[in-house]
Amino acid sequence: MITRRPLLLAALASPLGTARAADAEALLRSGGVVIAFRHALAPGTFDPPGFKLGECSTQRNLSDEGRAQARRIGEWFEQRSLKPQRVRSSPWCRCVDTATLAFGTPEVDATLGSPRGYSEATNAESLRALRRSLAAAAKRPGQFEVWVTHMFVLSALTGEGSSSGEGPVLRPRSNGEPEVLARLLVG
Template identity: 35%
Template structure:
């Protein structure tokens, strides 16, 4: 297993100690949905009709299962409900990982998806300001928040995120920003504690 060091700003954190840190709570796990290669996002996309959008592949379903199972195996406390974008692929990722009844669908995350398309600079600024406000909000004590949504464009927000990749964020509280602690791919996460 390769060894990664994560810069948390104050100290370096090894791959082995990241799960220990998360077990104490206080972080937000911002994750891109699992692999979605079935179908295409149609111009007439309807969030209630999965046939109008890209959906999870079998590998994607396995990634989502691994994600949730790894967090449970390591006793990493998760604040529920977890948040998901309205797309079928994000809702399904969250439901497979955490259970259907543990998912709250927040339509705001469609705006993050839209950052990859034609948005004006003013719209982009408004979306990123809202992202900052959400990511600087601390989860309930002793838990970690989870958001299952979308990748960002290069050099915008959290930047590109691979399928089922996770950005570990330390919220500093409302108005105080947040700190990116680590970028973790699902393959790395699956090896935590192994």
């Protein structure tokens, strides 16, 4: 059982997950990685019919607990003096709000957007663009990026699921496919 405390670096799923989570801070410090957060807690699944980007009142949004979770993520980074070189967010309000509460105003990037809002061709190009961005980040030792996106994007990118507010630390393999090196879940 994971005890929930403020600013807990939590391990998930398995003993291997425990070792991987313990390495998250060291990986961020050494750089050349991206930590790609799933947005913080937003009750429900999917957006309501007729939702519109740029109109938060039509979307599924962060709960009070989700806003607190996003702030705790930012506090975890601040307490460790970890400053991302770049913060990018999906244009969905729950992602922008997560990024803003944790790190300040992000760069809004459609390639991080939910696949539910785009065509298959656009989604495929977005994944290619994210892999290119990951490869570019890997060439910057001592620096890391933060991405805030959706479960479906992370699943398509890594082949793995993620919890709300969880951040897999990514680096490209030699074939360009993302590898999950660690997972950060701030409780």
